[in-house]
Amino acid sequence: MPELYPAGEPYDHGMLDVGDGNRVYWEVSGNPKGKPALNVHGGPGGGFSPTPRPSAFDPSRYRIIRFDQRGCGRSTPHASDPATSMRYNTTHHLIADMELLRTHLGIERWMLFGGSWGTRADPRLRPAVSGPGVGDRPGVPDHRSSLGNRLAVSRRRPVFP
Template sequence: MPDVPLHTGRLPVGDGNELYFEAAGNRRGPAVLWLHGGPGAGAMAGHRRRIDPRRQQAITFDHRGCGRSRPLAPDRLDLLDTNTTPAQIEDIEALRAHLGVERWMVTGASWGTTLALAYAQAHPERVSALGLFAVTTTSTAEVEWVTEAMGRVFPEVWHEFATAVERPPGERLVDAYARALRHPDAAVRRRAAAAWGRWEDVHVSLGPGWEPDPRWHTSPTRDVLATLVTHYWSHSGFGGDQILGRMDRLAGIPGVLIHGRRDISGPAVTAWELHRAWPGSELHIVDEGHGGPAASALLTRAIADSLG
């Protein structure tokens, strides 16, 4: 693919946050928004390769508190309570207005699918289509599965994970970690982030070709991810339990749901339930884990198909 023209910038969105964003391709063409995972993983350049740069534009941004946006979540823990899904929906709308986009195709992976669905349900008039892989809604049940029940699959690693932070009887692990990652002692926060990262690296390890993710072993990226993931998961994604029941709001919006059969950290049942509640959507279950080349190729095809 030839070099894609790239426009970058920073957008103040309130609460002391400034978002890094980028737009690539034909700035007069149909827009395709990419929402990254995590929460807190930050955007990478791969979204640019999924468009036809002569006819489309690819847009992404680092969500508040992570990546090249500022401030980073661990640096301003006093702002963490303002970092919510409704706030991020407002951020997306602010970016859309700033770039002069009327409607866009919204794409994303993992946490990005939760945010994409929540945004589309809040602003269906702004969404032309959805393309999602490694599908999650960050519901209470999904969080319980990935932090508690999945210990039955990886019992020895989960034991280390469960005993790495202090927690009173009855406290959920995700809440204990969220609390530890806001502890005034930086050493407590670092130990919690490292333990959380080890568990994250293991529970996505059953997919073909898996390799350890360096982001979970490199500070400050690891600390940003652990802080934001536990913050959002301890609150069930600030509305994740409502997403499935609001799929009627997407009536008339085409969508593609792509999920890995071997994605044990996020079983395919979530994508299947969303598909059943969303007439006109397509469901593709591929022989991969939490994302992979087949899922990415299907998303690229969906983006191309959106041009008609």
């Protein structure tokens, strides 16, 4: 079973205007000089709990970035509002939002890590996984990989771009 680390309080957070009337909530915890890791939550409609939870990342070694995707969690507008259009809430928009957040935070390269939907590494995400801003470990482990199996125990699977 993978080791889980105690959750730390965010040392930075904000709302990022991603266009089309959407603002995504983001927060950063861990080591400000650590290796950046973006944690992608499940969905659709999910979001991160406002209460910090144990992490698969050692906060002394990683700069841990979490964000609530469009329409989710603390992002606005929320998908539960009947007036909210889902026209601008697509995988393409999700990838663009992640890139905008990466640039906003001044990060050149990062790892992607997810739970639930965030673990699926939808084939439409693979071009982004091999793009210029992703980590230095190409490939996406599938559910049969030993690393994937070990981390699935904690209900999370990594995406190492």
